[in-house]
Amino acid sequence: MSHDLQPLLLTFYLATVTTIILLAIGIPVAYWVAYTRTRFKPVIETCVSMPLVLPPSVLGFYLLLAFSPQNAFGHWLEQWFHIRLAFSFAGLVIGSVIFSLPFMVHPIQASFQNLPVSLMEASRTLGKSDLVTLFRVLLPNMKSALLAGTVLSFAHTVGEFGVVLMIGGNIPGITRVASIAIYDEVESLNYSAANFYSMVLFAVTFAILLTVYVMNKKWIKAS
Amino acid sequence: MIDIAFNKTLQSPTGQFWIELQTGIERGSLVTLFGASGAGKTTILRMLAGLTQPDSGRIIVSGETWFDSTKKVDLPPQRRAIGFVFQDYALFPNLSVRGNVGYAAGKGDGKWVDELLALVGLTAYADRMPPTLSSGQKQRVALARALARKPMLLLLDEPLSALDTELRDQLQDDLLRAHQHLELTTILVTHDIGEVFKLSQRVLCIDQGRITRSGTPNELFLQQRLSGKLNLAARVLAIRREEVIYILSLSIGQDIVEIVATDDEVVGLKVGDKVSVSAKAFSPVISR
Numbered sequence: 395m396s397h398d399l400q401p402l403l404l405t406f407y408l409a410t411v412t413t414i415i416l417l418a419i420g421i422p423v424a425y426w427v428a429y430t431r432t433r434f435k436p437v438i439e440t441c442v443s444m445p446l447v448l449p450p451s452v453l454g455f456y457l458l459l460a461f462s463p464q465n466a467f468g469h470w471l472e473q474w475f476h477i478r479l480a481f482s483f484a485g486l487v488i489g490s491v492i493f494s495l496p497f498m499v500h501p502i503q504a505s506f507q508n509l510p511v512s513l514m515e516a517s518r519t520l521g522k523s524d525l526v527t528l529f530r531v532l533l534p535n536m537k538s539a540l541l542a543g544t545v546l547s548f549a550h551t552v553g554e555f556g557v558v559l560m561i562g563g564n565i566p567g568i569t570r571v572a573s574i575a576i577y578d579e580v581e582s583l584n585y586s587a588a589n590f591y592s593m594v595l596f597a598v599t600f601a602i603l604l605t606v607y608v609m610n611k612k613w614i615k616a617s
Numbered sequence: 618m619i620d621i622a623f624n625k626t627l628q629s630p631t632g633q634f635w636i637e638l639q640t641g642i643e644r645g646s647l648v649t650l651f652g653a654s655g656a657g658k659t660t661i662l663r664m665l666a667g668l669t670q671p672d673s674g675r676i677i678v679s680g681e682t683w684f685d686s687t688k689k690v691d692l693p694p695q696r697r698a699i700g701f702v703f704q705d706y707a708l709f710p711n712l713s714v715r716g717n718v719g720y721a722a723g724k725g726d727g728k729w730v731d732e733l734l735a736l737v738g739l740t741a742y743a744d745r746m747p748p749t750l751s752s753g754q755k756q757r758v759a760l761a762r763a764l765a766r767k768p769m770l771l772l773l774d775e776p777l778s779a780l781d782t783e784l785r786d787q788l789q790d791d792l793l794r795a796h797q798h799l800e801l802t803t804i805l806v807t808h809d810i811g812e813v814f815k816l817s818q819r820v821l822c823i824d825q826g827r828i829t830r831s832g833t834p835n836e837l838f839l840q841q842r843l844s845g846k847l848n849l850a851a852r853v854l855a856i857r858r859e860e861v862i863y864i865l866s867l868s869i870g871q872d873i874v875e876i877v878a879t880d881d882e883v884v885g886l887k888v889g890d891k892v893s894v895s896a897k898a899f900s901p902v903i904s905r
Contacts, residue, residue, distance in 0.1 A: 510705065512703045512705055513707055513709065515694070515701075515703070515707070516701065516703060516709075516762075517709075517720075518667075518668070518694040518695055519666055519668070519694045519695075519697075519763075520720065520721040520762065520763075520765070520766055521695045521721075522695065522720075530709075530720065531709050531711070531720075534711035535711050
């Protein structure tokens, strides 16, 4: 019996796009939070960590309200950019990025804070800008944190359900990701399809996490 | 000529204290900052490097203003022509020995990197990664890296404190050679009096953030010149009674000596005490 592969492909596509965007956003955010001395640091840290504890449906609900063309932000997007985020793939990506942000930021931020300050100071006294220092000294010395952030964000996006359901719904090929498909198949008592999707997610998640731990062990040995 | 005058309030475990420094350093000279730990020596060095900001004052190096609180000038470390050797060396673990030095020298300057590696005797280790080096080798890499940018001012923060005596001696020679070779103005932080004597032309004694004394090492530390008396600082390791006399085991520098002591001398003395041993020495014998 063959199953529709589309939800799985969509899931991994969504996770890949989300992870790439998160890498681009997560490194600067983690860098800033790690080194800033502003009084508002606790507020920023709270905002980044909120998705860890907030029910996904709450986040999804507010995003849905924001994206809705009946509200100011959604209206503005539609008027100026002709974009409608509610029940669209782009909306899912934005939701996933916000939802998985702490999984990218936390390991990287911790790693920045654990690096000896003298590494950065040495690079500065050698005349290198902060950007050069970041790419040639800091990031190469925190590979395992970068890997952890990438993998956790990817895996977390694969496993996401609540936010997707709220802002994406269940549109085949656009927003019907694997976790939604599993729920949907169970609802219609189609256990064999649900089992298929679940098995694939189970196996992929296991493989990804295993790779991380194996790589980490290698890097720890190497250093 | 380096003209320094700055101050800064510091929080230390023993309470607040002020760093207040005013001095001039001649071009090409090697000056040591000598003092106990916690005296503010490292902070002084960091302020010169631009890693710590003074509360007020000025730093002018060869006519170039690096810091001036009244004119609101504060050059970042990148724009100060300095080389800084950190106490923990701060080598980049992801780069090889050559990579570390080359990072500082910039692209397309392979010859200069070779020259530096040769100067510190590390040509054979160019491709090794920092975690595989001994601390003496790491120290040399840190020195070569600090020199790579051809700085006007070389700042060394207790660079030799983690090394054993023999290695330390060797590296002091390296340091002297590099200093003479490149004619660099050098400021060295240390709490080792031997290092002060061997390396520096001028020493600033720092206590509680202030210069308490300054001058040549001879002027400062050899007050009783040619007194014909040998005066050694020692620590008591053991006190033993034999018949009518006492035998004291003392640690003097890196050596252990046993000397005879009388009843009066031993009264109140206990293991661990610091004592001073003096002897008349009209014609001490010196041999290799």
